[in-house]
Amino acid sequence: MATRRIGIIMNGVTGRMGTNQHLIRSIVAIREQGGINVPGEDTIWPDPILVGRDEKKVRALAQAHGIERWSTNLSACLANPDDVIYFDAQTTTRRADALRAAIAAGKHIYCEKPIATDVATARELAQLADSAGIKHGVVQDKLFLPGLLKLKRVIDSGFFGRILSIRGEFGYWVFEGDWQSAQRPSWNYRKEDGGGIIVDMLCHWQYVLDNLFGRVTAVSCLGATHIPERIDEQGKSYECTADDAAYATFQLENGIIAHFNSSWTVRVYRDELLTLQIDGTHGSAISGLRECKVQSRVNTPRAIWNPDVPNSIRFQDNWMDVPDNETFTNGFKAQWELFLKHVVYDTPFRWDLYEGAKGVQLAELGLQSWAERRWLDVPELTLTKES
Known part of the structure; x- marks a missing residue:
């Protein structure tokens, strides 16, 4: 050829x-x-x-x-x-x-x-x-990350039973630029330049949720600008006008509840910069950028709340790795x-500009939810050229 x-x-x-x-x-x-x-x-x-x-x-x-x-x-x-x-x-x-x-x-x-x-x-x-x-x-x-590809395999197998909830933690500490240089460009922190973590990350969470779990039907989002001033690439201080953290809860069409914390002002105490926990009636999973672990109901230890005695359970020991089973690029x-x-x-x-529009819609509603301090429905977009 x-x-x-x-x-x-x-x-x-x-x-x-x-x-x-x-x-x-x-x-x-x-x-x-x-x-x-x-x-x-x-x-x-x-x-x-x-x-x-x-x-x-x-x-x-x-x-x-x-x-x-x-x-x-x-x-x-x-x-x-x-x-x-x-x-x-x-x-x-x-x-x-x-x-x-x-x-x-x-x-x-x-x-x-x-x-x-x-x-x-x-x-x-x-x-x-x-x-x-x-x-x-x-x-x-993110749909092509090894961890999420393995998670998709777990979902398709029926392992979870009925999925109940998803908890996502994403982010890391982005240095302010004074004593250490920032890992992200300064425009990310200026709303007038298109910055902000809600605009950035809710687009991601829309397609992750939509492709793996179900369509988002409602959103409640709280943003924050935790660091009000940073140092830019020229060494000059500037006012941060965009959000650097977002705390969002989503309702999905099938009753699943998802909550994602997204932050550029968090110090990492987890295995990867992105971690999803999915809990279902028959099993749970922890998925990251590259790894995915599962725990079935028969491997679930009996946890009892008793703060008066040391905990005797090593909870992480009851999770199993999902094998690669393929070479990921x-x-x-x-x-x-x-x-x-x-x-x-x-x-x-299938990941066309119409799919991209859905992500923009969710980010826009997330910003509106923050401004109005309320839940908002996410209407299904009519995405045809005749609309």
């Missing part, structure tokens, strides 16, 4: 996620493995052009990773018919205009989440893409391969 080149315009890849996950661990990794081998078809060879506003940064990034093409002129890139995919990893506030331009140029769309800052714009983008007859997708990387890379095969060979890909 021959090799089939596919040109990709990659915009915003000089940022942390764009560089590490989408360029190095996805596109570069695919090239290093010789492309994407599709049985009975040509091998897909991604040929990216890196786009950024800072010429020095984008040129250095391209040279460092053996990428021959780079540009600071997005309009010129979109005008090139040899590049058929547009990928966007810019800050959220810049995304919608760039996606509109790419859709107008007839490019297939793949982009980071959230796809927009509000649900009306998110729906508009999805409908524009459909009307243009192009393929479109949104990054939903980087989650971003796995979804990139699926999208590229979808574009070239029309294989199934």
Whole structure:
């Protein structure tokens, strides 16, 4: 079989996620493995052009990773018919205009989440893409984590019986930037620049819950800005106008209750930065980024509350590891391969811009819930181009 080149315009890849996950661990990794081998078809060879506003940064990034093409002129890139995919990893506030331009140029769309800052714009983008007859997708990387893939295997087996509740803990301490440099960019903490953990993480929890457990039908969310001032990349102090922690409870269509604590102001005392506990009538599971453990009802110890005597039970000893049983690749890379095969060979890909709009909707309602201090219903979006 021959090799089939596919040109990709990659915009915003000089940022942390764009560089590490989408360029190095996805596109570069695919090239290093010789492309994407599709049985009975040509091998897909991604040929990216890196786009950024800072010429020095984008040129250095391209040279460092053996990428021959780079540009600071997005309009010129979109005008090139040899590049058929547009990928966007810019800050959220810049995304919608760039996606509109790419859709107008007839490019297939793949982009980071959230796809927009509000649900009306998110729906508009999805409908524009459909009307243009192009393929479109949104990054939903946590579905491809080894821990969640193993959890999906446990769910599909019927192990839980009836699932009752989900408790999620996500986050870590992001340094303020004074005595140690911050691990996240300063725009994350400015609402006017699209920052905030509710906008960021509720999009994730929507697709995790929707794909693994059931549709979210109601939300109650409390946000907080625990650290009011931080130091930016230039060493200057700035006011934090966006939330750095979110405490959200969700009701699902099947009666499951889910609660997620998301924080950039928490010190980690758990095995992984993301931990989900799922409790069911027949068993429970603890799932993280890479690991998944289970405890069945027959292995559940009899816990008795008695603070007057030392606890005699080592609770962790009664959990069993779910084995890998397969080789897992980087989650971003796995979804990139699926999208590229979808574009070239029309294989199934269900994580489209409409799915991205659902995440934006939940984040928007989470912010509204916080502002109004009340529960809000999550209406089911009508997600067709005729709507």
